Amino acid sequence: xxxxxxxxxxxTLSEEAFLTINCTYTATGYPSLFWYVQYPGEGLQLLLKAxxxxxxxxxxxxxxTYRKETTSFHLExxxxxxxxSAVYFCALSSGNTGKLIFGQxxxxxxxx
Amino acid sequence: GAGVSxxxxxxxxxxxxxxxxxxxxxxxxxxxxxxxxxxxxGPEFLTYFQNEAQLDKSxxxxxxxxxxxxxxxxxxxxxQRTQQEDSxxxxxxxxxxxxxxxxxxxxxxxxxxxxxxx
Numbered sequence: 486x487x488x489x490x491x492x493x494x495x496x497t498l499s500e501e502a503f504l505t506i507n508c509t510y511t512a513t514g515y516p517s518l519f520w521y522v523q524y525p526g527e528g529l530q531l532l533l534k535a536x537x538x539x540x541x542x543x544x545x546x547x548x549x550t551y552r553k554e555t556t557s558f559h560l561e562x563x564x565x566x567x568x569x570s571a572v573y574f575c576a577l578s579s580g581n582t583g584k585l586i587f588g589q590x591x592x593x594x595x596x597x
Numbered sequence: 598g599a600g601v602s603x604x605x606x607x608x609x610x611x612x613x614x615x616x617x618x619x620x621x622x623x624x625x626x627x628x629x630x631x632x633x634x635x636x637x638x639g640p641e642f643l644t645y646f647q648n649e650a651q652l653d654k655s656x657x658x659x660x661x662x663x664x665x666x667x668x669x670x671x672x673x674x675x676x677q678r679t680q681q682e683d684s685x686x687x688x689x690x691x692x693x694x695x696x697x698x699x700x701x702x703x704x705x706x707x708x709x710x711x712x713x714x715x
Contacts, residue, residue: 489639517702528601529640529688529706536701574639578702582653583628583692585702587639 487512491575491588498565498595506560506591508549508575516579518542518551518558521587523572532560532573565595599623601707603689609713610679618674618710620689627695629672630704631664632688640688646672647695679714686711 492507510516520532520542533542538553547562558575575588602621610616622629628647632640633656643662645653648669657664661680666672676683690704 519702521706526708528708529690529704531703534701534703576639576702581696582645582647583694583702583704584630584642584645584653585640585704586642589639590637 487516487577487579487586489575489577489586489588491573491591493589493591495592495594498593500567500595500597501564502595504560504562504565504569504593506573506575506593508558508560508588510556510558510575510577512556512577512579514579516577518549519576519578519585520547520549520558520560521574521576523574523590525571529574565593567595567597569593570595601689601691601705603687603707603710605710606708607711607713609715611715612681613678615675615677616679616712618676618687618712620672620674620691620707622670622672622689622691623693623705624670626691626693626705627698628692628704629666630690630692631672631674632690633658634686634688634709636685643674643687652696676712679712681714684712684714 517536522532533544535542535551541550576585631643634640642656646666661677663675686709690706
């Protein structure tokens, strides 16, 4: 079946450091890929998405590229801020309902 | 309201009690999903509604779990005879699109209902 695997956290970085959170997936067909973020005390919200191979999703300085050959969708940001501290979830959607399958989440803590 | 609203935000139940969790999706949203999120884990799919029709309940862990959306808007997740392993955050999400309308996985989530079973 379909599944998503993320690097384990927590990830602790200093402000302005480079961020990579790895995500790989297993899926039949051609899924859409997502990163959702959960800030402390808030609900999950969509950060970025990519719907086909080689697409790059981007938002708020974060980027991820849909790599079909490596079945990956790694999240990157060039310079993190304290306000980026949150839990990040990689997810995929296949089929026609929009149902999401999530990874286990990666906690990011950015220190001043 | 502007977003997905869930109530109660926190619920403590004694083992064996029944609980009901409510979800108010964004007005006009066709699709509604329930997820279960255990501590330190990602959300796990429970069930899906398109309007009032429950099209997928493959993720419900047992027959103690029941969900409904009788008028195609508000939904209720009911858990009967709660067990300690039911302790989790229950997330509701909605989408304006349904099957055949280009539904893509862009969901709007509520803040969740945290259930603790003692």
